[in-house]
Amino acid sequence: AQTVTQSQPEMSVQEAETVTLSCTYDTSESDYYLFWYKQPPSRQMILVIRQEAYKQQNATENRFSVNFQKAAKSFSLKISDSQLGDAAMYFCAYRGNYGGATNKLIFGTGTLLAVQP
Amino acid sequence: EAGVAQSPRYKIIEKRQSVAFWCNPISGHATLYWYQQILGQGPKLLIQFQNNGVVDDSQLPKDRFSAERLKGVDSTLKIQPAKLEDSAVYLCASSGRTGTDSPLHFGNGTRLTVT
Numbered sequence: 011a012q013t014v015t016q017s018q019p020e021m022s023v024q025e026a027e028t029v030t031l032s033c034t035y036d037t038s039e040s041d042y043y044l045f046w047y048k049q050p051p052s053r054q055m056i057l058v059i060r061q062e063a064y065k066q067q068n069a070t071e072n073r074f075s076v077n078f079q080k081a082a083k084s085f086s087l088k089i090s091d092s093q094l095g096d097a098a099m100y101f102c103a104y105r106g107n108y109g110g111a112t113n114k115l116i117f118g119t120g121t122l123l124a125v126q127p
Numbered sequence: 128e129a130g131v132a133q134s135p136r137y138k139i140i141e142k143r144q145s146v147a148f149w150c151n152p153i154s155g156h157a158t159l160y161w162y163q164q165i166l167g168q169g170p171k172l173l174i175q176f177q178n179n180g181v182v183d184d185s186q187l188p189k190d191r192f193s194a195e196r197l198k199g200v201d202s203t204l205k206i207q208p209a210k211l212e213d214s215a216v217y218l219c220a221s222s223g224r225t226g227t228d229s230p231l232h233f234g235n236g237t238r239l240t241v242t
């Protein structure tokens with residue numbers, strides 16, 4: 011079974027600084043998607059960034075980028091120029107691409123990010 | 128585009144009581160998901176609908192949980208009878224396709240407290 015592990019329950023960063031959130035996963039599949047979701051106090055899960063496993067190039071979305079190491083099964087999120095609005099719970103998630111309609115999202119336990127002014 | 132709507136926002140009940148949650152997905156989205164998020168954990172899929180048919184309910188505790196999506200639009204998740212361990216946030220999400228690259232759009236969730 012696929013698993014997603016986030017070993018950092020909490021992280022803190024100064025405003026305008028850079029922070030990296032870690033995520034590792036376990037799967038026997040070769041084709042899959044990885045995601046980072048942000049969950050602010052409003053509880054709504056917001057997609058931050060997505061990586062396709064067959065793409066070697068790391069995904070970037072403005073101040074957010076990932077370091078995808080397929081062999082090591084590692085998928086970290088880097089937030090540059092941190093802003094107060096980045097404070098939230100961040101979840102790493104895995105979704106297989108092995109066919110079928112389910113391919114459910116499997117989430118890690120989350121990392122609570124605090125941004126200090 | 129209106130987002131995924133959920134109600135109620137909060138619910139407090141005693142154990143052994145019943146409760147129901149409602150979700151209205153984004154217009155036109157065929158796939159609807161219910162997730163359970165226990166405090167300190169990531170969301171866990173309870174049930175997935177494709178239109179009004181169930182695609183995956185393997186992690187739904189069927190002795191007490193039920194869900195329906197009768198007309199392929201909005202959905203109701205029910206718990207009867209509730210247990211203390213059902214205290215969690217219940218998130219509804221929808222997507223326009225079943226493919227793995229289709230993004231999920233989440234609602235704000237219902238926070239359930241069972242006392």
